[in-house]
Amino acid sequence: METKYNDILFKEKLVSLFNEHRRKIGFNDTGQMSALRDNAFETFEKTGFPHTKIEDWRNTNLKNVFAHNYNVLFEAQADKPDIEKIFQCNIHNFDTHIIALYNGWYLSEDKHLITLPNGTIIGSLAQAVKEYPELVEKHYNKYADINENGLIALNTAFAQDGIFIYVPDGVETYKTIQIVNILDRDDKLFIQNKNLIIVGKNAKLTFLHCDDSYNYNRSFTNTVTEVFIDEGAVVDHYKLQNLNDSSALINTTYFHLEKESKLTSNAITLNGGLIRNKSNVILAGKKGKANIYGLYLVDKEQHIDNRVFVDHAESDCDSDELFKGIADDNATAVFNGHILVRKDSQKTNASQTNRNIQLTDKATVFSKPFLEIYADDVKCSHGATVGQLDEEALFYIKSRGIGEYDAKLLLLYAFAAKVINKISVEALRENIDDLVKKRLRGELAICDMCVLQCKTQEKTYEFEIDLSKI
Amino acid sequence: MLKIKDLQVSINGKTILRGLNLEVNKGEVHAIMGPNGTGKSTLANVIAGKPGYHIDKGEIIYKGKNILEMPPEVRAQEGIFLGFQYPVEIPGVSMTNFMRTAINEHRKYKGLDPMSAGEFLKLMKEKQKLVEIQAKLTNRSVNEGFSGGEKKKNEIFQMAMLEPNLAILDETDSGLDIDALKIVANGVNKLRTKENATIVITHYQRLLDYIVPDFVHVLFDGKIVKSGGKELALVLEEKGYEWIKDESSK
Numbered sequence: 097m098e099t100k101y102n103d104i105l106f107k108e109k110l111v112s113l114f115n116e117h118r119r120k121i122g123f124n125d126t127g128q129m130s131a132l133r134d135n136a137f138e139t140f141e142k143t144g145f146p147h148t149k150i151e152d153w154r155n156t157n158l159k160n161v162f163a164h165n166y167n168v169l170f171e172a173q174a175d176k177p178d179i180e181k182i183f184q185c186n187i188h189n190f191d192t193h194i195i196a197l198y199n200g201w202y203l204s205e206d207k208h209l210i211t212l213p214n215g216t217i218i219g220s221l222a223q224a225v226k227e228y229p230e231l232v233e234k235h236y237n238k239y240a241d242i243n244e245n246g247l248i249a250l251n252t253a254f255a256q257d258g259i260f261i262y263v264p265d266g267v268e269t270y271k272t273i274q275i276v277n278i279l280d281r282d283d284k285l286f287i288q289n290k291n292l293i294i295v296g297k298n299a300k301l302t303f304l305h306c307d308d309s310y311n312y313n314r315s316f317t318n319t320v321t322e323v324f325i326d327e328g329a330v331v332d333h334y335k336l337q338n339l340n341d342s343s344a345l346i347n348t349t350y351f352h353l354e355k356e357s358k359l360t361s362n363a364i365t366l367n368g369g370l371i372r373n374k375s376n377v378i379l380a381g382k383k384g385k386a387n388i389y390g391l392y393l394v395d396k397e398q399h400i401d402n403r404v405f406v407d408h409a410e411s412d413c414d415s416d417e418l419f420k421g422i423a424d425d426n427a428t429a430v431f432n433g434h435i436l437v438r439k440d441s442q443k444t445n446a447s448q449t450n451r452n453i454q455l456t457d458k459a460t461v462f463s464k465p466f467l468e469i470y471a472d473d474v475k476c477s478h479g480a481t482v483g484q485l486d487e488e489a490l491f492y493i494k495s496r497g498i499g500e501y502d503a504k505l506l507l508l509y510a511f512a513a514k515v516i517n518k519i520s521v522e523a524l525r526e527n528i529d530d531l532v533k534k535r536l537r538g539e540l541a542i543c544d545m546c547v548l549q550c551k552t553q554e555k556t557y558e559f560e561i562d563l564s565k566i
Numbered sequence: 567m568l569k570i571k572d573l574q575v576s577i578n579g580k581t582i583l584r585g586l587n588l589e590v591n592k593g594e595v596h597a598i599m600g601p602n603g604t605g606k607s608t609l610a611n612v613i614a615g616k617p618g619y620h621i622d623k624g625e626i627i628y629k630g631k632n633i634l635e636m637p638p639e640v641r642a643q644e645g646i647f648l649g650f651q652y653p654v655e656i657p658g659v660s661m662t663n664f665m666r667t668a669i670n671e672h673r674k675y676k677g678l679d680p681m682s683a684g685e686f687l688k689l690m691k692e693k694q695k696l697v698e699i700q701a702k703l704t705n706r707s708v709n710e711g712f713s714g715g716e717k718k719k720n721e722i723f724q725m726a727m728l729e730p731n732l733a734i735l736d737e738t739d740s741g742l743d744i745d746a747l748k749i750v751a752n753g754v755n756k757l758r759t760k761e762n763a764t765i766v767i768t769h770y771q772r773l774l775d776y777i778v779p780d781f782v783h784v785l786f787d788g789k790i791v792k793s794g795g796k797e798l799a800l801v802l803e804e805k806g807y808e809w810i811k812d813e814s815s816k
């Protein structure tokens with residue numbers, strides 16, 4: 097008898113699930129979406145799952161992820177969690193609109209799509225397809241590329257729900273929109289969401305995307321997010337990942353920037369079994385600006401892979417990447433930064449920095465910058481380092497009476513702070529700052545999620561004192 | 567307070583200190599002078615507990631205890647302070663947080679409660695005045711982007727904050743302008759009590775006009791080859807080290 101690899105078995109299972117549930121999966125689709133789905137499915141059937149022989153996946157092996165038997169939910173779960181409990185607490189001092197996906201499906205008290213007084217529409221993508229089919233169709237799958245890898249195709253074939261945000265032209269949403277992905281099941285779940293964010297001309301949006309586990313069960317999430325940023329719009333995008341050690345998360349985000357728009361994206365990974373964050377950024381109009389930042393703290397057997405592709409498709413654009421990470425125990429951290437400056441994209445300013453601290457011999461760090469430049473009038477810089485803690489600094493701190501543990505903590509925190517300080521929303525920055533400190537001290541529990549963490553912030557960790565506030 | 571007996575230290579297989587003896591008592595100021603590369607900083611580092619050195623022989627007795635096995639932070643909590651010849655820049659760690667952590671660690675060691683933010687702020691202000699260090703420096707990351715002189719002043723500021731029993735100042739005077747030198751010396755003098763002791767490592771007799779030592783030692787080739795009163799520094803200033811080299815090679 098032929099032995100099949102787990103990825104083949106899983107693929108076969110998904111293919112039969114798709115055929116079996118095809119009508120249910122697409123019951124909400126517009127004609128265009130339905131055709132996309134079938135096309136994507138064909139692509140997935142042909143390509144299958146990505147594997148380590150593909151350059152982009154060389155350092156991220158999904159083999160162990162496929163070794164489990166996952167369930168797929170083709171409709172929202174009937175029983176809902178205590179919504180009150182989820183929505184009652186909020187980040188201290190941080191006024192947000194919270195929207196949640198619960199085991200892959202939009203969770204709401206009543207309406208699945210709401211229009212804020214300023215005209216911003218937020219809610220479920222499935223609902224948006226029903227209510228605003230034209231708006232959705234105009235952008236749906238226009239930026240994602242089903243040929244990028246099998247998982248993108250798979251997501252496009254299967255995705256039924258996700259988050260939808262639309263900010264009309266000229267509207268500035270002052271309140272941060274917080275998207276919470278809640279996984280809470282007793283079985284192993286495979287979740288595929290698709291999020292669509294449309295930000296109109298000169299509009300402004302800040303959103304925070306939290307991926308949290310509520311328990312220690314295994315899960316596999318494959319999410320695709322498309323963000324369209326129209327002319328002159330400003331988008332601040334934050335990602336906060338605190339998943340359990342058995343979780344796998346593949347996150348692919350496509351940012352499309354029109355002229356003179358500005359994107360700042362900051363992904364903070366506090367915990368997770370296997371996480372792959374891929375950001376595709378297209379600077380499609382002149383004078384666009386993209387800041388892509390990330391901080392990752394991995395230990396035990398955890399694996400984090402951050403990938404950024406910045407396409408300078410037009411001239412006079414700036415991009416700035418800063419990724420910093422700490423790999424402890426047997427953890428693996430991967431960073432790949434690809435900057436493409438096309439032939440006519442003169443006056444491009446692109447910089448990319450990746451810094452890693454490898455705390456043990458068993459931890460592994462792969463860092464690969466890749467600059468592909470076809471224009472001549474460009475300023476590009478890149479730097480990648482993998483180092484240990486600075487022994488001289490460690491001794492200096494100890495010589496003042498601070499013990500090994502706190503001395504290391506001070507240095508690790510200082511290392512991470514550069515990325516945290518890029519967070520421009522103060523309340524969020526303070527909150528993430530606390531979470532990072534907790535994480536570094538090994539005190540961050542999986543249930544310390546951004547939303548449910550109702551405790552007021554800690555203010556007085558020994559080295560934390562801000563004199564300007566006394 | 568400090569008794570160093572027949573100390574022999576090597577680094578990477580190279581012997582630096584070769585049977586060094588030194589005794590420092592409460593209330594005393596000792597100056598250690600000597601040519602470049604003879605082991606002055608090595609001695610200071612070994613007393614403070616810097617890793618990487620191999621103690622081949624001898625002992626360092628501080629307050630009656632052999633401290634060679636003691637981790638550096640405990641030595642600091644026991645009252646040893648090293649003013650670094652080359653203070654380290656620590657980007658991202660603010661001076662304030664650094665000092666607050668240090669002070670509270672010292673207090674914890676003594677069984678005291680952590681200092682309140684208010685008390686701490688008051689202490690900072692008081693000590694800033696003492697060493698005439700600008701408040702804006704203490705709001706920055708530890709030594710980051712500080713000028714050479716500012717770094718040295720910052721060492722004295724930290725010393726003032728921690729009030730050590732035994733301060734070892736490794737070339738704290740080098741890189742300081744005349745005014746800064748006076749300020750630093752003045753700071754050191756104000757912190758002097760009958761209970762504490764200071765070891766100043768210097769190349770210049772000028773500092774000793776301001777911080778008047780009880781003893782001057784010459785460290786040469788890993789040993790203290792000559793000791794005397796403050797007038798020895800004047801002789802060294804005038805005659806250099808050649809005569810001592812000759813004398814000790816005899």
Ligand SMILES: Nc1ncnc2c1ncn2[C@@H]1O[C@H](COP(=O)(O)OP(=O)(O)OP(=O)(O)O)[C@@H](O)[C@H]1O
Nearest residue numbers: 577578580582601602603604605606607608609651
């Ligand atoms: N890590 C090391 N490996 C090898 N040799 C070292 C190391 N550190 C110091 N040394 C050597 O030890 C000797 C003593 O150095 P030390 O810094 O103690 O001298 P010093 O007396 O303080 O000199 P200076 O007056 O220039 O400050 C020097 O020859 C130096 O090169």
Ligand SMILES: [Mg+2]
Nearest residue numbers: 606607608651
């Ligand atoms: Mg020296």
